[in-house]
Amino acid sequence: MTTTRSAAGVVPAAGAAALTGVFSVVPAAGEVLIGVAIAVPQPWAAELEAWRQRFGDPLGSTVPAHVTLVPPTAVRRADLPAVREHLARATAAGGPFRVVLDGTGTFRPVTPVVYVRLSAGAGECTALEERVRAGVLGTQRRFPFHPHVTVAQQLEDEALDLASDQLAGYDAAFDVDEVDLYELGADGRWRSVQTFRLGG
Secondary structure, three states: EEEEEEEEEEEEEOOOOHHHHOOOOOOOOOEEEEEEEOOOOHHHHHHHHHHHHOOOOOOOOOOOOOEEOOOEEEEHHHHHHHHHHHHHHHHHHOOEEEEEEEEEEEEEOEEEOOEEEEEEEEEHHHHHHHHOOOHHHOOOOOOOOOOOOEEEOOOHHHHHHHHHHOOOEEEEEEOOEEEEEEOOHHHHHHHHEEEEEEEO
C-alpha cells in the first residue's frame, strides 16, 4: 500500500502514484498540491524529459526536469500567500550558484528511482532546501535530502538498469539563480506558478 502525506499527516492512498511520483499525495477539499524545485534549464530539460519518456516513465510527459526542494505537498489554498511570502524570504537569503550534472545514481532498493547526480552544487542545494523546508513548509522529511534529477521511476528493474546505463556518461552544467513554486493542474501536469530569484 502506498501512502499520502500532507500537512495534516499520513493517510492511505491507492492508485494515485502516477500523479506525483513514488509517494502519492492526495489533497483534501480546499487544498492544492504544490512543490518547490529548481528547474533544469533548456536545452538540458528537454533532453532529460525525452530520456525519461523513452524509458517509459509515466511521469515523463507531466513533470518538468528539476531538482526537488519540497516534494508534492498538500496545502490549504488560504495558506498560499504565506507560502509565497516564506519562499520570497528563503530564496532572498542566499545567492546564485552553479550545478554540474554528472552520471547516474539510484535509490534502489529503498525506492525504484534512477537519477542524474549532482557533482557540484549539492551543498548549495542542501542549504537552500533547509531554508525552504521551514516555517509554513516545515513538513516532515520521509528521507534525508539528496539533491538529484529523476530520470526514471516506478518502472521494472530492467528499465531502471537501462536508464542507469544509458545516462551513465551524461553531463551538463548550468547556473541556478531562481526557484519555482509548482502546482499540480487538473490535467495532471505540474506547472510553475511563480519564480523566486535567489538573492532577492
